[in-house]
Each structure stands twice: as structure tokens, then as C-alpha cells.
Amino acid sequence: MLFQPDIHEQLNRENWKRANQQLMAKMFAEYMYEDMIHPEVLRAEGKMRAYELSVTADKSYRFAAEKRLFDSFDVSTDDLKKVEGGLEEEADNAIELLVDLKEIIGMSAETIGHLIKEMNATLIADVHLMEKTEVSSDELINLDYAELEGYMKGHPWITYNKGRIGFGYDDYLRFAPEHQQEVKLNWIAAHKNLATFHSVQNLSYEKLLDEELSGQERDRFFSEVRKQNCVPEDYYFFPVHEWQWNDQLIQNFPEEIAKKEIIAVGDGDDAYLPQQSIRTFVNRSFKEKHHVKLPMSILNTLVYRGLPSERTVIAPKVTEWIKGLYEQDDFLKNECRVILPGENASINVDHKHYGAVKDAPYQYLEMLGSIWRESIYTYLEDGEQAITLAALVHEDHQGKPFIQSLIESSGLDAEDWMKKFYQVVMDPLLHYLYKYGTVFSPHGQNTILVLKDHKPHRLAVKDFVDDVNVTDQPFPELQHVTEEMKTVLRTEPPEGLTQFIFTGLFICHLRYLSHILEKHQLLAEEYFWQLLAESICDYQRRFPELKERFELFDFFKPEMTKLCLNRNRMVDYGYADGDDRPHASEFGCVTNALAAFKEQKV
Template identity: 65%
Template sequence: MYSQNELDTVLTKQNWTLVNTKLLAKMISEFMYEDMISPQLVQEKDSYTIYDLRVSDKKSYTFHAIARQFDSYDVDWKSIRILENGNEVEGSAVGFLLDIKPLIGMSSETTAHLIKEISQTLIADVHLLNKRVSSDKLITEDYANLEGYMTGHPWITYNKGRIGFGYDDYLAYAPEHQNEVTLSWIGVSRQISSFQSIEELTFEKLVNYELNEQDRSKFQNILEEKTDDPSQYFMMPVHEWQWKNVLIQNFTEEIANQTIIPLGQSSDRYLPQQSIRTFVNKSNPNKHHVKLPMSILNTLVYRGLPAERTLIAPKITEFIKGIYEKDSFLKDECRVILPGEIASINVNHSYYNQLENAPYQYKEMLGVIFRESIYTYLEEGEQAITLAALLYEDHNGKPYIKSLIEKSGMSTEEWMTQFFDVTMKPLLHYLYQYGTVFSPHGQNTILVLKDSKPSRLAIKDFVDDVNISDQPFEELNYLTDELKDVLRSEPPEGLTQFIFTGLFICHLRYLSNILANGELMEEQNFWEKLAESILSYQARFPHLEERYKLFDFFKPTFTKLCLNRNRMVDEGYSVGEDRPHASEFGKVRNALSHYKKITK
């Protein structure tokens, strides 16, 4: 039977129980944060509180949790007990979902789809249990390989749903399996496609850099055999899964008319990163990282490439890098790294594009973005890791960050002070000085280490996550209408939210938990260090005082953005013409509002 060996080895009763219990704790924590469930406080102990969630007259969940800053809760997975009719019973993540369905008003349709996403997440979690690598060893792992050990989005509970993949696809393409792949290439008529790039980069230069002479010759010969004028075709890579499951079925007419021509596989081998659709070249790490559409549903959205952003990607790169080149603070002091999306190819579908209000995933099926490799920016002795790596804990419970701090020879306080300094300065400068913000979550933000110490920051994924202020800032006056039409323009709190929620809520609150639970740093000290880093930047640039009030990280509350609620309550699995955004529900108390008074 197919995959019997994998299933016999990995999918054991012990493993299944463990991943279910850990995911159950995460679900309780995040659903409490998003105000979807309201457990009752039973008893307060010295170091934790006992809560009880009654899901029916006959069934309840009791557990220990620590109330954290930002209205968060850290639930101890080992403490969870489930009572039904007075007897303790085994629980499961899916069982909990069914139990709370009537409490939160979730539809049966949404619940059914979510059961599938959670089940596939659990399968991935079971496989990740077998990757038993200690944090001490993992801190020396290469950037591209390190991605294969990550466990997914820390906030979204169905974070590895990957709807569209079969189990065979999962084993072949999921990043945790670290299978190197080759990319398939196609020739696309220039009549149905477009090529965009930064200034001075031509399509010919790009292809000569990405493909070796043998591959170029092989592909060129195929085009000469099948077309009258090969010069009227672009060569572009596609993912094998996308080709087999989406492109053949949806671009059948173009394949029949030979405006799309299969060319075969190139020689280089690539490793998928956490997003699944972005690939690092392992044959030559200095070559570009390749971002390809994959029409699978994962963490709220289909992972395609939106046409309007694919088309504008190189110009967004020129905009972001243009700021950097003219700003000595960013360039000479922060020495921030900005791996640019320097070229793209987009292919619109001839029929779906004529369809008004078509579901967005049908307009994101075929394209490619080439991003500069992080390796081309690293200096001697530097090591790159995503911020997500800092949340890793090994099978013995040792945090990755603890191993880093130990190897650095610094105290936790010294290391975190340097971390906040390196991380916050460039993000704040782009926001305050230029009204421009990134979405600095754990995958987009790269920490560059030297001697295991925070040294520099790298920020990627401009095309999806760069946003600008709606205020009349002089620094934004020169933006073209083309850029303004694509970049999201946000009011002050909306723009501030990209850092507040994208970094503080989506990443730092989990890092704070890890440090507190490991007795490395008290939670209060952690957030005080963050506040000090913001205030230190603000003292450095007093001329921006009015903008500090506009983009205020110290106000008492922010609108609470919710990611699980979006799927479970608000949007369900309906698909409209636009990608879904985080739900807004209530307010979250801002821990930094207290530290402003202490640290000034």
C-alpha cells in the first residue's frame, strides 16, 4: 500500500496523542485571545491560574494557563483534562472544534472544511516530531535548510492545512521533508505574457544568469522546433504540482495553440522554504530565489501570485531601495539588507480575466518573481536566520534562542537589547521618515547574526507586504500613480498595525513566552526593552515628533486583529474577488503604554 512505511513509522498512537494535545493547547490559547471562548477562572495559584471551559451540560475542559501581556494566555498543554459525565476522557483538536462549534456560531460547512485543514496540520506535526535535532546543533544550520525545521505560523491554528495537496504531494513538496526539486520550464508567447524588471536588467541577462548553457540550448532547440520565431517567447519556471494540477487544466487552449510550450526541467536543484512556493537554489545559492504560484489553500489564502503585484514588483523594489540609497542612517548605520524582487513574468488567463468578480485564485495561476538571494549580501562570518527560527524549541524543550545566547557569550539582557536595536531601527525609520511599512512577521524578517549575536536586519517580500501612509507626506509625493494604485494606502493606526500586530503580536509575544518559561528573561523586562528601543530611536530623530504621535506605539489600546476568527466566524471558506484580510474584533490592551512612562 502506498506510503505504508511512512504511516507505520510516523503515525503512531503516541505521536498522534502528543500533537493533538499540543495543538489543543494552542487552540485554547488563541481562541481566548481572539475572544471566541471565555473559560471561567477556577483558582489562582502562585505561578498559574486554573480555568474551566464548559462546552455543554455534560462536558468541560480544565487547564492551567498564565495570563500574559497583550491579553494573551499561555496554556500548559500537559495540564489539560477533559471531563464528560464526570469521567476523564481523551481529547483531540478536531473533537474540541466540534465541541465549541455551537459556542462560537460556526457553520457546518466551515467546520467540515476546517476539520480537513486541522487534520492535515496534525499530519505535518506528526512528521515534524521525527525531525529530532537539538537546538545546540540547529544554530549552525544553513539558512535554507533551517526552514525545514520550522513548525508553521505561531498564531494560526490550522497552519499547515495545504488544501489541494494529496499525501504524496505533501511528502514530495512540503518544506519539512527538505526534498530538493528541479523546476520545470515553459516557453510563453509574448502575446499573452509580460516581463518586468529593474532598470538595466533585460530578459536575456536574467535567463543567462538563471540557466546554464546546456539548459538554455536545450530549451532553445525545443522552441525552434515548435515555433517560427523563438524570440517571441519568454522562458519561465513553473512548479511541477502547479503544472500537473492547475496549468494543464486551465491553460489547455494555450498549450494546444502552442502559445505555451513545455520545455522540460532545468539542471539546478532547489529547496522549498516555509511558504512552499519560494525556492532557494541549492546548486548555486547566489542565484535568485524563485517565487512561484501554487494554487493551494494555506493559512487563509490561496498561494498564487496576484497579477497586479507581480507586474509592479520590480518597481516596488526600486522604490524601497531608492529610499535606502539616499538615507545614510539606513545604508551606513543600520546596513539593512533588502533582497529585491528584481524581475517578474506574468501570464493572465484569457477567459477568467474577462469575468467580473471572479474568485481571486483564478487570476493568480501563472507567473514568477525572481528575488535576490540573501547569500549575495552576507559578509564573512555572517549567518542569516528568519525571525521564525527564534521560536523553535527542540524535543527536549530547549529553545533555539537559548542556544544562540549561550554561544554568543552574552547575557540574555545584552542579547535582547542588541536584538531590538537591530530589528526596530530600520523598521521605524521607514515608517516614521517615509510613511512606508513592511509586514515584519517571522518569515519576512531575517536576522543576520555574527558570532551568534544580532548584527543586521534583512527584510523581504516587498510585493505582497509593502504599504504606505494615506497622509500627505512630502516623501511620498514622487510616487507614480501606478505604484499608488497597487500599494495599499492605510490610515495611521492601520499602518502602525503592520508592526504592532505583524511583529509584536504575531511574533514577539511568543518569543516572550519562550524566554519567560525558560527563565531567561521576565516578561516585564522583555517588553520594557522593546519600549526602550523605540524611545531610543525617537530621541535620535526629534524632528519626527509629530509622526511619533501619528504612529503611536504607546497608546493604551489597538484594534484587535484576529486570524483564526477570520476563517472560523467571519469569512468561512467563501472566496471573493479579493484576498481575505484579518478580522477586527474589539480592542487589545497595549503593554507598551505602561513602559513609556517608566523608560522616558
């Protein structure tokens, strides 16, 4: 299949050039932030600076950028220039730039080889997204939660954010969230000697199956097992992704299939829509049914998108613990009314051979399982609308920010909208941190903003098992955390725990939101961060009894350790098949703009 005429319509010269220039601007900005490149300042006027980056003795790049707080840069896509052999021309080739940076950044040949592949895949996806011009930001603000995800452009920080190594072009068209293709999940039966089932209290395997499958589906699936002369009651039934089954599971579990320990039983009836993470699916046939998280052994951003077995097994217990803190806390439950979509049930299948290998590559230890997460729709009240935080940094094909459309429709000005936003988002995150020594990773995908009349109204946080972390300090509030949970959840020293909010939310998300508001003259970036500092101080005034913990988890230090995401892949970790998932690299410090605003407040 040559994908005619699609491939020629999508990969046209004009869009390819624009996608490359946008990616180049992002590369300059983020590699400067991560101290991987150090261009020379040619001239400065206010916040605007003209830069030149020499890559060889006779070749350089020139670009313009506004200097931002937190040691950040907003690089313009206009007027990107390449100067070679004394001749200046327009710069429009991101892969050429990447190769030119090999020695400057210190990338290995192996790393840059794989990275070229990831960046080309990212550019192809960016070009496809450019064709999505039918819905403006004014219209997107009224779109359904699951559909809205299909318009997002990926991680704002990572420059190879849609690499999806493992996908062919056909897989990309079928399964990437931006194509919004509904899929039916394949179901398999795994023998109970092989698979384990775990759930919150009062949710049995039989009850879960009754909720997720119709009687007809169950009969059909059970019949397939009987056709193999096996007993359905000896098996756990659960969904797998079609790509995972075709490209990973048959090849890695042939023995289990041959022995009928794993039996393919057919497609489910319900239609699902993939979300930005690719491996999480929202049920479109019945909104109240669980969202399903499935392993997909593709490499995207920094990690293979599998389901770590130890975390899959313990997911329901983490859910019960997180919700238990909420239930006993009047502030979280009755004032913030935070929403916590629980990971209520999970099935895990370990691979007996890979599991027996010491230090086996982690991608082979998280290939088969399923997590059922409560649907966000079951929590929404009349007039409420859910969006991921990622949507707030979206700009439509005409450059209008999604957040601008929200503000205009809310009847508030940008200042009051952001004040409400900070109260809604920060209060529950800070309370879990200060009161319980527990932190989520509140990046753009895990954090859901619930709107009412297009105003920030409530917060929802998801993905507990992957991204909940606890303090290493002896907090009495953590005395009921079991040793089993401690071996799975990351335990962090004070700054490490603080970083999940500082980097995960401030640097990874709010940094880009502030750029948008500043660029579109909606709110000056200094005031944007001042409002954040005030929201933290407001919380601290509300709970003075936690003063010692405010100092322990200090968001107002003049400098914080700089965590780097691009550097991790490009310099430190590469594409090694390690036994553990790579974590963000630490390199130097970032100037914390909140420190100055705290001083002003005092």
C-alpha cells in the first residue's frame, strides 16, 4: 500500500517547511534552556535578543528570541537563517540542524541515528496536525473531553515528542490520537496460573466483567475458549491493543499460545478513542464505563509505553490509599472537591523467561496487562466540562490560543481567570504535599481541569500508580503506607518531591502557558508568576500549622535543580535497553522566578 494520494497531499512542501521551522525554533529554545547549546548574543533590545550559533568554522544559525523567566526562551519561527560559506539563506531543515549539533551537544552516532528517525516521525505527525483546520479555538472550548485530545500537538518541551518508534505509517494513521479513529479492543483469555487480578474492595473480577462486557460478548468469548477444549472459568478475560497483539504478544508469548494458556477470543463491541498517551482509551459507546490503559511497546518521548508489572499489580491499593486520604480530609473533600479517578482493577501477566533474566531490558517486563480507571464522566456534575491541562497551551491553525477563547467566553479578564485557575489547581496539590507528604506528577496529561461556564471550577488528577511519590521524611500521616507500596512508589528527599510540582507543572506546563499569554498580550509573564506565588502564599496562610513543611518543600528557593528531558535521551541515556525506565537528567540549576515574588509579598 503506497497511501496514495494521502502521502503526497499531507507531505507537501509548504507544510513540511513550516513544521521544520516550528521544530527548529523549539530545538533552539529547549536546548538553550537545558544548557546544551550556547549561542552568541549579537544584539539585545528589551527582552528580544538576536542570536548566532556557530556549528562549524564556516557554518552558523541565526535566530531571534525573547528572554523569559526561569532561564527560558521564546524563539521566533520567523527569520530563521543559516549562514554557510558566507552565504545566508532561510533555515528550514530540522534534521540538518540536529546533525549539525552532534559534536556541540555530544551525541553518539547511535543516538543521533535513532533520533533522526524519531524527529522525522514527529515532523510527519506535525504536518498531519497542520491539516486539522476545521475547528477553531472558539469551537474547541465546547468539545468533548475525549475528542479534544485529538487536536493536541504533544509534549511542549520534548523536541522528539511524537517519535512512536515501532509504528509503521499504517499504524500511525490508525492508532495515533490526532487521527481520532475509534478502535475496538481485542480480548484475550489468560489462564489463572499465568495472570493475576487485583482490584479495590467491593469490585470482584466477575463484577468488573459484568460492567465491561455485555452478556452476548461474554457468551461469545467463553465459547471461543470452549472451542479450544478449555474451561472459561480457569481464565481471566481482558483487552489488548491490536498493535500490541500483532507486533509483540504473538512473537513473545508463542509458548503460552501454543499451550492454550493464552487464547485470542475476538473483538469487543464497544468503540474506544485513544488519548494523547496513545495507550489510554475512552469508551465512546458507554461513557460511564472505565477508561482502559493498555501496554503498547512503542518508544515515545523517553520510555516504552508498557505497563510495569509491579505497578500494575499494586494500582488498586494505591487508589484506595489516595482516596482514603481524601475521604478523611474536609479541605480536599468538601472545599476543593477534588476528583480522583481511581485505577480500580488490573490484570498483570509476567513473562517467565524475561523475568528470569537478571537486569533484563524493562520493555520486556511490561508487555501484557490491563488497568481499568474510573471514567471522568462519572464524576462530572451538570454544567461541568473536563479538559486536560495540555489543552491550555493549544493554539489553533490561525494562532488563536485555546485559553484566550476560554477567557473570552468566561466573562472574566485574564487576571481573574488565572487567579481562579491557581486556586483550583494549587490548593489540592499543595495540600497532598504539605499535609500528607504525597505528590502527584501534575503534568499536562495527568492533570484535568474541570470547567464551569468556561471558568476553572475543580481539579481532577489521574495516573496514581505511575506518578504518585512520597516523602522520605518520617511523617505520621504516612505510617499506614505498607512496605509493599513503599517498594513500588518512589520515595524522594524534600527537593526531589518538590520537583514533581516545580518541574512537572511549573516548568513543563505553566512555562509555556505564560509564553502564550505574554505573546498575545493577555497577561504579562511577571504578573503570571506573581499570581502563582500569591496562590502558594494564600494556601500557606490558611494552614499555618504546616509551617515546618512549607520550609521543607520550599517553592521559593532562589535556585532549583534543573531537570532536563531532551538531555536525558540525547546525552545521558541514549537508546540503551536498560533494566529501568530512564528518569529526567539533572544538570545545573534554574533561576526560580518565584523567589523574587515571595520577597515582594513579604
